């Protein structure tokens with residue numbers, strides 16, 4: 001199949017100072033890694049081509065009708081792994097997707113396990129990534145088709161759904177293997193891949209698989225590395241030691257038997273949308289304060305030691321405004337922004353299923369609407385307790401309306417928060433690798449987003465997890481025009497390679 005790359009001109013150059021001095025010329029880099037870094041540079045066109053082919057497959061895990069595409073993308077990855085010489089490739093089926101789901105026979109996408117090397121004298125690093133993506137449509141406001149990779153030569157970036165989250169970083173591991181092979185460099189560790197297709201929808205089924213494989217496929221794992229988050233800003237590389245969790249809910253309001261004409265029924269029946277908006281309006285205020293009683297009480301108190309950590313981080317409200325493309329920050333102080341992104345919970349309203357949303361002016365009363373919202377969780381919020389508080393809150397808010405409609409609130413999926421200790425061999429190796437590639441010590445950060453399976457890896461495999469982000473804070477993950485800067489793609493793969501070498505050499509695990 002022929003895959004087209006689109007080239008576009010523009011006037012800004014998205015390359016940071018660190019990257020100008022370090023990434024642009026391999027001769028500046030740590031001589032130790034010259035050979036592998038040069039090979040990564042040389043293979044750039046084929047790496048972009050591999051990414052373009054993957055991006056073409058709209059593997060949206062949250063859209064049931066696109067499940068065959070998620071499976072197709074898993075097949076593409078298997079083919080690539082085979083061609084690179086990965087062995088023991090196992091395509092693990094996870095069974096039927098649990099409710100709530102429209103098709104009760106919907107199969108979960110597979111998890112791909114594979115190995116590169118199996119030398120007992122070497123350490124083993126398990127790399128996790130996800131090949132599913134968030135939904136995307138041109139009509140959302142994208143500058144180009146979201147499932148066609150656009151290489152913008154002027155801005156030196158690649159635009160497409162999954163470029164930064166997480167297809168680009170996932171393929172980075174395959175590319176690093178290819179570069180070692182082609183440069184004739186012994187791969188420093190045994191690599192195990194665990195690639196899933198359900199991360200954007202709560203990693204359903206993966207926890208059980210990890211528990212089953214902990215003493216089987218994953219038995220020899222010394223460290224887990226995940227490249228599925230972003231630098232805090234756009235200039236300084238980071239290593240990440242914490243994530244928020246994510247509990248995703250829906251409130252369903254059921255009224256009349258079918259959608260109705262608002263001229264005929266407006267004013268004489270109870271409208272589900274009115275009830276839903278009133279209930280959703282009781283969840284959070286415009287300052288971001290969660291209004292559900294009992295949630296704040298579960299949050300771990302801020303200690304003096306922790307509060308000092310925020311001062312050292314390279315970030316400002318300007319970085320936030322640049323990434324959001326607005327001046328809508330609720331906080332001006334760096335410390336407040338970071339704490340509200342990393343260590344306090346947040347509640348976001350995402351959308352309404354069943355409601356009219358298209359262009360034009362349709363005069364309809366929707367019969368059944370489902371409001372979607374999520375809460376980003378933090379230590380010490382207990383997921384089950386939180387769900388009880390949320391469901392009780394929604395039921396009470398609905399009851400207060402005295403509506404004849406029916407209301408049902410439920411959890412769709414939850415995923416744990418994770419906070420770890422970054423003082424170990426894996427983080428040390430990654431910090432050295434980052435310095436070699438970008439010429440600067442990384443900041444140690446937490447992340448406001450979630451990777452539900454992180455804590456499971458740590459607990460089941462009894463090992464440490466390192467988050468090694470490839471993209472930048474302004475990549476637009478989950479948003480329109482998601483992109484990955486080419487310098488981050490190249491620098492990210494070099495960092496992955498150097499990390500594996502440093503970790504292999506480290507006397508500790």
Ligand SMILES: C[C@H](N)C(=O)N[C@@H](Cc1c[nH]cn1)C(=O)O
Pocket residue numbers: 165166199200201202228229246248415448449450451452477
């Ligand atoms: C940080 C990671 N790349 C990501 O985007 N994770 C998702 C995970 C999720 C949880 N529920 C739904 N998706 C996120 O943080 O939203």
Ligand SMILES: [Zn+2]
Pocket residue numbers: 130165166199228229
């Ligand atoms: Zn992701």
Ligand SMILES: [Zn+2]
Pocket residue numbers: 134165200477478
């Ligand atoms: Zn994501």
